[in-house]
Amino acid sequence: MENDKSKLWEKYWKGESSLDEEKLLFGNTEEMPVNAQEKAFWKGIEAIRQEKPNAFSLPAPTFPWLRIAAGMALLFTLTAGWWGYASYREQQQKQAYLQVVEAMGILQEQLHKCTRQLENVENLKYLNAGSDWYEINNQNQR
Secondary structure, three states: OHHHHHHHHHHHHHOOOOHHHHHHHHOOHHHOOOOHHHHHHHHHHHHHHHOOOOOOOOOOOOOOHHHHHHHHHHHHHHHHHHHHHHHHHHHHHHHHHHHHHHHHHHHHHHHHHHHHHHHHHHHHHHHHHHHHHHHHHHHHHO
């Protein structure tokens, strides 16, 4: 019997014992060791087992701290979201502005090329004016 109990204790401490085996181990305090201190210990364990658990409830808070904390968290989240969106929009506007500036620079460069070509055409116009004047004068003299 003592050998069986030692095996049950080993199973109990390893966490492998069943409820029936635990009832054999803890079931009857009269069969426990003869030592008075151990007997008192086992009687205390039995008293704890017989005790019914009380329903534990927290007292209701007098001030709604949870609601205030949730509101602050929501406010912080909304503020962070708004700030992130505003930063994103500002970045997009800067990028669009730089693209427009680059396009205007290309346009200005092309306009300067065209202006230079028109100056050359304008110079050719004056070259023909002299020959026309010569022809007009020759016709008037005849």
